[in-house]
Amino acid sequence: xxxxxxxxxxxxxxxxxxxxxxxxxxxxxxxxxxxxxxxxxxxxxxxxxxxxxxxxxxxxxxxxxxxxxxxxxxxxxxxxxxxxxxxxxxxxxxxxxxxxxxxxxxxxxxxxxxxxxxxxxxxxxxxxxxxxxxxxxxxxxxxxxxxxxxxxxxxxxxxxxxxxxxxxxxxxxxxxxxxxxxxxxxxxxxxxxxxxxxxxxxxxxxxxxxxxxxxxxxxxxxxxxxxxxxxxxxxxxxxxx
Amino acid sequence: xxxxxxxxxxxxxxxxxxxxxxxxxxxxxxxxxxxxxxxxxxxxxxxxxxxxxxxxxxxxxxxxxxxxxxxxxxxxxxxxxxxxxxxxxxxxxxxxxxxxxxxxxxxxxxxxxxxxxxxxxxxxxxxxxxxxxxxxxxxxxxxxxxxxxxxxxxxxxxxxxxxxxxxxxxxxxxxxxxxxxxxxxxxxxxxxxxxxxxxxxxxxxxxxxxxxxxxxxxxxxxxxxxxxxxxxxxxxxxxxxxxxxxxxxxxxxxxxxxxxxxxxxxxxxxxxxxxxxxxxxxxxxxxxxxxxxxxxxxxxxxxxxxxxxxxxxxxxxxxxxxxxxxxxxxxxxxxxxxxxxxxxxxxxxxxxxxxxxxxxxxxxxxxxxxxxxxxxxxxxxxxxxxxxxxxxxxxxxxxxxxxxxxxxxxxxxxxxxxxxxxxxxxxxxxxxxxxxxxxxxxxxxxxxxxxxxxxxxxxxxxxxxxxxxxxxxxxxxxxx
Ligand SMILES: [Zn+2]
Numbered sequence: 063x064x065x066x067x068x069x070x071x072x073x074x075x076x077x078x079x080x081x082x083x084x085x086x087x088x089x090x091x092x093x094x095x096x097x098x099x100x101x102x103x104x105x106x107x108x109x110x111x112x113x114x115x116x117x118x119x120x121x122x123x124x125x126x127x128x129x130x131x132x133x134x135x136x137x138x139x140x141x142x143x144x145x146x147x148x149x150x151x152x153x154x155x156x157x158x159x160x161x162x163x164x165x166x167x168x169x170x171x172x173x174x175x176x177x178x179x180x181x182x183x184x185x186x187x188x189x190x191x192x193x194x195x196x197x198x199x200x201x202x203x204x205x206x207x208x209x210x211x212x213x214x215x216x217x218x219x220x221x222x223x224x225x226x227x228x229x230x231x232x233x234x235x236x237x238x239x240x241x242x243x244x245x246x247x248x249x250x251x252x253x254x255x256x257x258x259x260x261x262x263x264x265x266x267x268x269x270x271x272x273x274x275x276x277x278x279x280x281x282x283x284x285x286x287x288x289x290x291x292x293x294x295x296x297x298x299x300x301x302x303x
Numbered sequence: 304x305x306x307x308x309x310x311x312x313x314x315x316x317x318x319x320x321x322x323x324x325x326x327x328x329x330x331x332x333x334x335x336x337x338x339x340x341x342x343x344x345x346x347x348x349x350x351x352x353x354x355x356x357x358x359x360x361x362x363x364x365x366x367x368x369x370x371x372x373x374x375x376x377x378x379x380x381x382x383x384x385x386x387x388x389x390x391x392x393x394x395x396x397x398x399x400x401x402x403x404x405x406x407x408x409x410x411x412x413x414x415x416x417x418x419x420x421x422x423x424x425x426x427x428x429x430x431x432x433x434x435x436x437x438x439x440x441x442x443x444x445x446x447x448x449x450x451x452x453x454x455x456x457x458x459x460x461x462x463x464x465x466x467x468x469x470x471x472x473x474x475x476x477x478x479x480x481x482x483x484x485x486x487x488x489x490x491x492x493x494x495x496x497x498x499x500x501x502x503x504x505x506x507x508x509x510x511x512x513x514x515x516x517x518x519x520x521x522x523x524x525x526x527x528x529x530x531x532x533x534x535x536x537x538x539x540x541x542x543x544x545x546x547x548x549x550x551x552x553x554x555x556x557x558x559x560x561x562x563x564x565x566x567x568x569x570x571x572x573x574x575x576x577x578x579x580x581x582x583x584x585x586x587x588x589x590x591x592x593x594x595x596x597x598x599x600x601x602x603x604x605x606x607x608x609x610x611x612x613x614x615x616x617x618x619x620x621x622x623x624x625x626x627x628x629x630x631x632x633x634x635x636x637x638x639x640x641x642x643x644x645x646x647x648x649x650x651x652x653x654x655x656x657x658x659x660x661x662x663x664x665x666x667x668x669x670x671x672x673x674x675x676x677x678x679x680x681x682x683x684x685x686x687x688x689x690x691x692x693x694x695x696x697x698x699x700x701x702x703x704x705x706x707x708x709x710x711x712x713x714x715x716x717x718x719x720x721x722x723x724x725x726x727x728x729x730x731x732x733x734x735x736x737x738x739x740x741x742x743x744x745x746x747x748x749x750x751x752x753x754x755x756x757x758x759x760x761x762x763x764x765x766x767x768x769x770x771x772x773x774x775x776x777x778x779x780x781x782x783x
Pocket of ligand 1: 573574575576577578589590591592593
């Protein structure tokens, strides 16, 4: 945090920004603004040299196979992201971001690729795509129910170095042991689009508190957000496909 | 396989184009560059016409005459006849039972009876295929209208854009020498497997229902394969969209339209090799060799510039830059198929709605303008359109099968441009939209129905922007 402004890095939206994941940055910036805290969005493109150090929070979205392989190569460059994680800076990885931040993933051509290893999670292709609403009970204190939309082929197995972000109530999630997502320290990964922080303000605030290093003033959820969460976490909401 | 639909008295190749032309049929055409470059094929000797072996100076070629009226002059095999009759009967029955326009069911039945029906119905006609993520329906209607300045043209006006929809459209009038057919991006290859269209229009490609359509790159690769199957077709393509450039660049006959791109997030990296391109507004050249081609037509704030720098005013009834781009594609197609600019343009100009898009109708007793937006790129176009006025605004979003179940794309749309402007929201996913607008600092009111939303607006003629099924529902409940 420099000059009382939280620096939010949107990492590789040109490679990993398939579906609304930029929204997570909008949500974080606005939730800070509502509390009178400034922020600066640092967009890191694949044309840049490396991931800049000194950001307070890193957001990594999802993308295609080819993009994921390119992203790993870029994110390893200079080691900036790994050092930030060592210092406890929060990182949010969505979908392909989860796979890239994990230990390994297998692309459509059957090739296994080494990930960044910032969470202990290995991904292989499943038999069919998991597409639909996903609801979990979060393992993170105070976060509660998580809601999102999943659309992925990957099935992810967690190693001892990570724990799930949530227990699946509805949907597929990682595809093993009713787990969804992966958490190691302040690195939080999930298959949830939605975007996840728009639908789950408590998770957004937890990441912000980690970024700032102190508790934030509570913020009342606007009525439409409350209603949306009720609608989306209702068990009888149809899960098509 | 013997094709009994072909007649033995087809004109021989020695005949001049004029001799080959049957009455009531459109004039032969060439590979038209802008109109003043066109040559009159009738004044040329057969050696000058021919194919394009002579190289770059060749602006036109003689295309074989459309075969004659299939119904009157040809003996068709029984199977084809049966399929045509059954398809038409099913269509009219379904129409009478109020099951919709009946096209799809008729087309599907007819194709079951005669799997070759599409190519048989297309044979002898000059078909223009229109594809891309956005603007297909409007552009197809523009093409159909422009062609009608020359001769009758059929079209899948209701937007049934897969093969059965094409069959249904072609069945509506067997003697129409022209067809303008909208085709789903992923189905063009199936069409070009079956017959060679006279022209193929590639409008744009951007993310659209990832849970259904797949990645933009996949679609671009599929279009490229589709074009490779029809080397003699004239391709008319958007040179400002790198994904379209990638799909069309290897084709031998491309007319490039420059319409600009507002939505860039699917065009930051080279579709061929993945390298960063960055700003697509300039003359980019990727390290792999893919580059932005020079434009044959350049859309301006009021019309279009041809390759010689002559400006053509468009003066459309339809609003916005996006429709000037669509109209330019349609005009280029009409000229390619032998049309004259003035009559073609006159017909394009008069179009004031396309399957309800841009139409002013009454909904719940209130006069409104209907706008369709179904993905980030088209939302951006429509928001741009309405940001020019201060009419009340109603936004409607559903997430049914035809829309895609995931609404995360709402966060790809720059709703921030509506900041401070009160908006009414409705639809299955009104709450998602309201949350999005809250974060964009746009004051929004959630309404249970579009009619309730309209009741919450002040005077004026509200703009209703809706995504696919939401638009369809509002249109169904509306009156002219
Ligand atoms: Zn390239």
